[in-house]
Amino acid sequence: MYKRILIGLLLLVSFSYLGNSQDKFRNPVKYPIKLTGSFGELRKNHFHTGIDIKSSGNYKLNKVYSVKNGYISRIKISSGGYGNALYINHPDGTTSVYAHLEKFSKKISEIAKRIQIENESFEINPDTLYIPVSKGEYIGQIGNTGRSFGPHLHFELRNTLTEHPLNPFIYGIKPKDTKPPELLKLKIVALDTSYNVLNSAIYPLKKTKYGNYIPQPFTINYGAWRVGIEVLGFDRMNGTHNKNGIYKLSAYIDDKLIYGFVMDSLDFDKMKDINAFIDFKEYSESGKKYIRLYKLPGMDLDIFSENNSGIVNLFANKKQKVEIVAEDYNGNKSKVIFNLKRDNNIYPGEAKLYNFYIDFNEEKRIVNGNVSLLFEKEDLFKNMYLLLTNNIDTTNVYSDNIGVFTNYEPFKNNIDIQVIPMSLDTFLEKMCIVKTEKNKIINYGGKFEDGQLHTLIDSWGTYFITLDTIKPVIKPLKFFTKKRNTKSISFKIWDNFETAGLAKEMVYKGYIDGKWVLFEYDKKKKKITHKFEKTLNQGKHRLKLIVEDDRGNKNIFESNFIK
Secondary structure: OOOHHHHHHHHHHHHHHHOOOOOOOOOOOOOOOOEOOOOEEEEOOEEEEEEEEEOOOHHHHHHOOOOOOEEEEEEEEEEOOOEEEEEEEEOEEEEEEEEOEEEHHHHHHHHHHHHHHHHOOOOOOOOOOOEOOOOOEEEOOOOOOOOOOEEEEEEEEEOOOOOOEEOHHHOOOOOHHHOOOEHHHHHHHHEEOOEEEEEEEEEEEEEEEOOEEEEEOOEEEEEOOOEEEEEEEEEEOOOOOOOOOOOOEEEOOOOEEEEEEOOOOHHHHHHHHHHHEHHHHHHHHHOOOOOOOOOOOOOOOOOOOOOOOOOOOOOOOOOOOEEEEEEOOOOOOOEEEEEEEOOOOOOHHHHHHHHEEEOOOOOOEEOOEEEEEEEEEOOOOOOOOEEEEEOOOOOOOOEEEEEEEOOOOOOOEEEEEEEOOOOOOOOOOHHHEEEEEEOOOEEOOOOOOEEEEEEOOOEEEEEEEEOOOOOEEEEEEEEEOOOOOOEEEEEEEEEOOEOOOOOOOOEEEEEEOOOOOEEEEEEOOOOOEEOOOOOOOOOEEEEEEEEEEEOOOOEEEEEEEEE
């Protein structure tokens, strides 16, 4: 009891020292902000949870500063994802996040390295730290670490308690923006009562001299009883050509709001809902992200401003006025205006090839031959037609080729798949379920239970069981056995399969003279680098590298070298 009171008093005193919770946020950089990515922007399998601030192009200007008084609660270093990232808690209940940093400030780097050494791991993620920082304090340098493909600062604000991402624009961290969103195309989709697509048509949009967008023809006669409307567009901001996401979108039928969303906050647990938020089949086929102005029944996003479904019932004798309003945070607006009416000729629906029908609101296990799939309640966004096939592959003695086809419908959650191998031998620990995708094989791992190999899959495709007995590769890039005065050594490491599902990523350890040493890992380049410590004496030393994959295949590189 007394201990809790003492901790509470210490935190109160600390926050009093850190500053007023009403203190305004400053920008995390000192140059004018320009964005390459906006909050809520549509990305692959997720919404963008922050803003991407462009590099200044000048290393000296690319310094990153704390946006407010607070304390660093978490230092995360990873080869993928956010790379080098800092999390700072603030007295107002928000947390600011700074990702893809090239490096941290000296005091933060020293703490991070100590944690890496204590854990004997390059990747760390301690989340109970308390390192006070002041507003405007230098904390790191803009970089390109992790899953980043160009120098920039990924900046986030979160609710500290829920960890829900918040739009930084709300807190004044935003660029100049006087440009309204641009709208390119309209799509009308005929739907049955279970939200299955019957047919669709795309209409290019033309901007009028009054600033509105209209399709051709202006009155669309569509042969369907009920339809959903979709729109393709983006938003640009001043000083950049990047196509950013749309902040706010609303749809009206005869001046009545039927659909709307606002990108003010997000939820990490609902990221995969983006695949229902957009027309996923269209995206899979063309790469275009049409926003659905209607909601599938299994969607659970908090961004919607109305509980209406967005579905439009058509009438042959009644022309309905449709208005779509796209708006950015600064209030710049664009509108699409047209009429919608039912054509007397109802267009036929697309034929579907399937052998199972899954109700999204029920749990169901389906079995076909030696494979089964378990769909738990709400694993889907809507009812689904599924084709599950077994095709004999004479070159594979462990399983058939298993086809899981959903007519481009996405899964909301990962699905449990169980496969009975056709051959059980002494290599059970090397068996894994893999998927073929774009001329590559992805390892989904697998665990044996009751004679079945099971894992989790995240999408449709062709799966099968194979053996992984190939050890990872270790290739010296900068390693000299006899050259003195070298400051670092580096190697390239890679495995034969990418990983997903239950499969674990490749891991590595490095030792000099039997003592663990830090190798930094650049996953994009498949490169690990060790910078010699000043405490390492000149002379002869012994290096040992161990790299191991998901199935326990291990490669060891050992060599003497002279520093």
